[in-house]
Amino acid sequence: MSSTPALVELNGVSKVYRSLQGSDYVAVRDFSLDIPAGEFFCLLGTSGCGKTTVLNMVAGFEATSSGTIAVAGKPVTRPDADRGVVFQGDDSLYGWLSALGNIEFGLRMRGIAKAERERKARHYLELVGLKGQDHKHPAELSGGMKQRIQIARALANEPQMLLMDEPFAALDAHTRADMQRELKRICRETGRTVLFITHDIDEAIILADRIGVMHAGPASKLKGTVAVTLTPEERERTHDKFTAVYREVHGLIRDEVAISLKRAH
Ligand SMILES: Nc1ncnc2c1ncn2[C@@H]1O[C@H](COP(=O)(O)OP(=O)(O)OP(=O)(O)O)[C@@H](O)[C@H]1O
Ligand SMILES: [Mg+2]
Incomplete structure (x- = not known):
């Protein structure tokens, strides 16, 4: 056995x-x-x-x-x-995408429809305490905020x-x-x-x-x-x-x- x-x-x-x-x-x-x-x-x-x-x-x-x-x-x-990864430090966000864009990036790659991926991305953005920061780009965010967006991005992909x-x-x-x-x-x-x-x-x-x-x-x-x-x-x-x-x-x-x-x- x-x-x-x-x-x-x-x-x-x-x-x-x-x-x-x-x-x-x-x-x-x-x-x-x-x-x-x-x-x-x-x-x-x-x-x-x-x-x-x-x-x-x-x-x-x-x-x-x-x-x-x-x-x-x-x-x-x-x-x-x-396997969703959250890196040490906070330098892995895409600088040209907004906070929301970063979180929904993986969902977009997987072909999830716009409304659904936006709903998910907003849910996780809120979960990490960044409601209302969706339009900001990484350069406009603090280190801790960027780290939380990384976490939201990993969670939004719902990896095993x-x-x-x-x-x-x-x-x-x-x-x-x-x-x-x-x-x-x-x-x-x-x-x-x-x-x-x-x-x-x-x-x-x-x-x-x-x-x-x-x-x-x-x-x-x-x-x-x-x-x-x-x-x-x-x-x-x-x-x-x-x-x-x-x-x-x-x-x-x-x-x-x-x-x-x-x-x-
Ligand atoms: N790309 C690399 N080339 C050569 N040596 C490396 C490389 N990456 C890590 N090392 C070395 O391997 C060892 C382990 O590094 P690692 O980053 O895994 O440690 P860590 O336990 O994560 O440390 P910390 O708690 O400081 O993050 C270190 O001595 C480091 O200098
Ligand atoms: Mg380390």
Whole structure:
């Protein structure tokens, strides 16, 4: 009897960045992870440990140097509309399109009729708190606003899976809390599978079904995972169960921060 395969399967994945001048850099080595369909997986790790590298390989933007990545049983060879990506930073919007135009771009590419794609785009624009900003172009928007449009654009495409690289890092605390709540609600309601990168342990505990912590680089891989089985009420920073998960995750990451700092000097 075969068990249902995970939606995302990374098997012994390595990534070597070739350098023309100096020596090659092994960012990730022998990284393995299965993400079941519907899981919200948060990936944590020190700066430069290889989180974005992993996400880019799952997205199909970067090839693996060895090992395999499959989504829904099919090897990843290139980007696909089934995997919606929210990039780190906010520089991926189309400068010549309005906020609304950016959000509905993918829907237009898929041939969705004008009225329907505008309705969807407005819905997600409102969801990220930017109602009334539909006509503005990226150059007229703040960093946090651009980031929220990226998120709306990814959600509007309704992909099977979301790949999000520190999507809330540029937002103020209040907007950030709102966005966390909304993302969690959307994922619960639609059963989306999410690979979400963050530096913030609190954010990971608020959002995740499972948290993975990476070793410090180079040649990084997963150090351990922590299942987060808290109820919405328990996902409050002051709750005892929240603090217990925090301690467990912090215990995994603490030594890696020290290693990473030592290697940087
Ligand atoms: N295109 C590239 N060419 C060469 N080296 C790269 C390239 N992209 C990333 N690296 C290196 O690979 C390592 C991992 O980078 P990556 O961006 O995946 O880290 P990260 O965990 O996302 O860090 P941060 O938390 O700062 O975003 C770093 O040492 C980085 O310098
Ligand atoms: Mg990164």
